[in-house]
Amino acid sequence: MARKTGSHSEITGPRVRAAALTLFAQHGFAAVSMRQIAREVGVQAGALYLYTKDKQSLLFDLMRTHMDELLAAWADEPKGQSALDALQAFSRFHIRFHLERPEAVFIAYMELRNLTDENFAAIEALRRQYEGELEAILRAGQDAGELDLSDIRLSSMAIIAMLTGVNTWYREGGRLSREAVADRYWDMVRGAVGA
Amino acid sequence: MARKTGSHSEITGPRVRAAALTLFAQHGFAAVSMRQIAREVGVQAGALYLYTKDKQSLLFDLMRTHMDELLAAWADEPKGQSALDALQAFSRFHIRFHLERPEAVFIAYMELRNLTDENFAAIEALRRQYEGELEAILRAGQDAGELDLSDIRLSSMAIIAMLTGVNTWYREGGRLSREAVADRYWDMVRGAVGA
DNA sequence: CTTTGATATGAACGTTTGTTCATTTAACAC
DNA sequence: GTGTTAAATGAACAAACGTTCATATCAAAG
Numbered sequence: 001m002a003r004k005t006g007s008h009s010e011i012t013g014p015r016v017r018a019a020a021l022t023l024f025a026q027h028g029f030a031a032v033s034m035r036q037i038a039r040e041v042g043v044q045a046g047a048l049y050l051y052t053k054d055k056q057s058l059l060f061d062l063m064r065t066h067m068d069e070l071l072a073a074w075a076d077e078p079k080g081q082s083a084l085d086a087l088q089a090f091s092r093f094h095i096r097f098h099l100e101r102p103e104a105v106f107i108a109y110m111e112l113r114n115l116t117d118e119n120f121a122a123i124e125a126l127r128r129q130y131e132g133e134l135e136a137i138l139r140a141g142q143d144a145g146e147l148d149l150s151d152i153r154l155s156s157m158a159i160i161a162m163l164t165g166v167n168t169w170y171r172e173g174g175r176l177s178r179e180a181v182a183d184r185y186w187d188m189v190r191g192a193v194g195a
Numbered sequence: 196m197a198r199k200t201g202s203h204s205e206i207t208g209p210r211v212r213a214a215a216l217t218l219f220a221q222h223g224f225a226a227v228s229m230r231q232i233a234r235e236v237g238v239q240a241g242a243l244y245l246y247t248k249d250k251q252s253l254l255f256d257l258m259r260t261h262m263d264e265l266l267a268a269w270a271d272e273p274k275g276q277s278a279l280d281a282l283q284a285f286s287r288f289h290i291r292f293h294l295e296r297p298e299a300v301f302i303a304y305m306e307l308r309n310l311t312d313e314n315f316a317a318i319e320a321l322r323r324q325y326e327g328e329l330e331a332i333l334r335a336g337q338d339a340g341e342l343d344l345s346d347i348r349l350s351s352m353a354i355i356a357m358l359t360g361v362n363t364w365y366r367e368g369g370r371l372s373r374e375a376v377a378d379r380y381w382d383m384v385r386g387a388v389g390a
Numbered sequence: 391c392t393t394t395g396a397t398a399t400g401a402a403c404g405t406t407t408g409t410t411c412a413t414t415t416a417a418c419a420c
Numbered sequence: 421g422t423g424t425t426a427a428a429t430g431a432a433c434a435a436a437c438g439t440t441c442a443t444a445t446c447a448a449a450g
Contacts (some may be wrong), residue, residue, distance in 0.1 A: 008382025012397080028308060030225035034438060046440075047398050055438070110305055114225060150379050154371070157364050157381055158357050176349070184345050188353055191386035207427080229408060241410075242428050250408065392450085399444070404423070414429070420422085 013051045015041050020058050025103035027091030029059050029114045051139055059111060060119040066104040067126035073097055074133060090134055091189045092182045094163045099178055102167050109164070131156055138193070148194030158188055207245045210236050215253050217246040220298035224254050224309045252304060261299040262321035268292055269328060278336030279390055285329055286384045287377045291360045294373055297362050304359070326351055333388070343389030354384055 019040035023032045034055060038045040052058045077093050098105050112120060133142040134156045141147035149155045166181060176184075214235035218227045229250060233240040247253045272288050274281040293300050307315060329351045336342035344350045361376060371379075 004300065028223065028225055028309070030223055031309065033436075035436085043397095044399055045438085046400075047230070049439070050397065111220070113225065150382070151371070154376065154379055155383065157360060158380065161360025161363065162353050162357040162387075165352060165360075169352050181349070184349055185353065187345070187389075188387040191389055192357075192383040193211065194382075195387055228406075230406085238427095239429055241430075244409070245427065346402085393445105394447105394449080396425105396447090397445080399442105401441095401443105403440080404437105406443080407435080408433100411431095415427085417425105417426090419424080 012041065012047075016048055016051045017058070017062060021062055021103050021107065024059065024062070024111065025106045026103065029055075029107075029111045056116060056119070059107075060115060060123075062104065063108050063111070063115070063123050064117075064126070065129070066101070066108050067123060070097060070130060071126065074130070081139055082146060082187070083144055084146050084190075086137045087141060087147075087189065087193065087195075088186055090137060091163060091186045094160070095166050095185060096178065098164060098167050099170060102140065104162070105167055116189045134160060141193070141195075146195060155193060159192065162188065162192075202270065207236065207238065207242075211243055211246045212253070212257060216257055216298050216302065219254065219257070219306065220301045224250075224302075224306045232311050242250070251311060251314070254302075255310060255318075257299065258303050258306070258310070258314075259321070261296070262318060262325070264353075265325060266321065267291060267324070277341060278332055278339055279341050281332045281335060282342075282384065282390075283381055285332060286354070286358060286381045289355070290361050290377045290380060291373065293359060294365060300359070300362055319326075322356065329355060336388070336390075338384050341390060350388060354387065380382050 016037065019037050020032075023036055023040060029062075034048055036046045038048055041048075048058075054082070074090075074093060074097075077089055079089045108123075112123065115123060135152055138147060138149060138152045138155055142149050142152065161184060166185065170176075170178075170181060211232065214232050215227075218235060229243055230240045232253075233243055236243075243253075246364065247248060247256070269285075269288060269292075272284055274284045298360075310318060330347055333342060333347045333350055337344050337347065337388055358380060361380065364375075365371075365376060
């Protein structure tokens with residue numbers, strides 16, 4: 001009983017990745033079996049290997065796609081004139097982007113240790129690249145005298161941790177809208193960098 | 196070949212927990228087998244069950260112990276006079292305490308989803324209690340007019356995320372001492388709360 | 391109507407998993 | 421020196437794991 005109507009590679013492939021994304025985020029990579037993913041897709045376990053080389057590649061694909069989208073989205077983001085404008089743009093962008101895909105964010109932060117050395121290096125490089133974007137803004141702000149920072153690398157790590165932290169507590173339909181949250185976090189970021 | 200010299204319950208028990216702590220932090224709860232833990236301790240897998248009911252209890256014990264120690268240590272911490280003093284005390288304490296036990300911190304943040312519902316509720320309650328400590332400080336500062344906050348719960352989550360983030364990048368023997376890091380983070384926290 | 395090729399099945403593989411238990415060992419009390 | 425008992429062994433269990441593969445199915449092309 002194969003090849004039901006509408007069951008093509010272009011349909012099943014994305015469904016496999018979507019199921020893996022949700023299950024990995026919920027239970028963790030190591031705790032999720034290929035059979036669980038298959039059941040979620042409505043297929044036998046063996047069929048998954050038409051869409052992924054192995055379980056490790058499935059995880060890596062999800063993480064690399066997420067990081068690629070993150071960098072591409074930030075590249076497309078308008079950044080304003082001053083360094084302070086750019087910092088505000090970054091803060092709001094980071095919160096918005098991360099709140100839009102909590103599962104991918106969760107995986108990207110929690111499953112690094114389940115990557116092979118090679119795959120880990122690739123993801124780590126992309127993360128560094130993203131951190132570098134913020135550091136460049138802070139450096140520009142420092143040089144222009146708009147910001148008062150004693151350590152750019154440290155400040156960038158602190159800001160990213162603070163912003164990403166929103167994902168741990170924000171719930172849709174809660175007390176605050178996304179915009180309200182972004183407003184308040186921007187206030188805090190601005191205060192933290194002495195501007 | 197049992198009961199080698201010095202192999203008593205009081206020795207092996209802690210060694211089991213220490214091995215589990217290190218291995219869980221390194222590879223994740225689900226990816227570590229009881230046999231791996233046993234090998235690290237120098238014992239057969241069956242012997243572990245003299246010291247823990249099952250694998251789940253081993254994880255729960257580590258997390259509850261960590262949270263208990265966190266709350267007890269903060270209770271013992273001198274907090275100064277003003278709310279601003281207390282906020283500074285909290286910031287420095289949080290960084291110091293967390294940098295002293297990176298493995299336990301890692302587990303406490305990453306393995307929540309591997310707890311049973313009941314165990315999760317217990318740990319979550321302790322975490323809420325700790326967050327409540329910071330919220331109380333912020334509220335006091337707000338009431339005394341020392342701080343300028345638009346949302347206490349949000350500010351407390353932002354501060355904790357920022358402070359805990361130190362664990363993700365700080366390396367012993369690096370560019371900055373723990374004290375220097377704590378100094379700079381306190382500056383940022385102070386700025387973030389508008390003081 | 392036949393052929394083709396992509397899509398899926400389902401059984402099988404060798405390992406590994408968490409946990410239990412009858413048995414053995416050795417340190418200590420008498 | 422004997423008996424007691426806590427501490428550890430090592431074999432065993434059924435279940436689940438990731439992955440492979442011969443086979444079946446069915447949509448579309450000629």
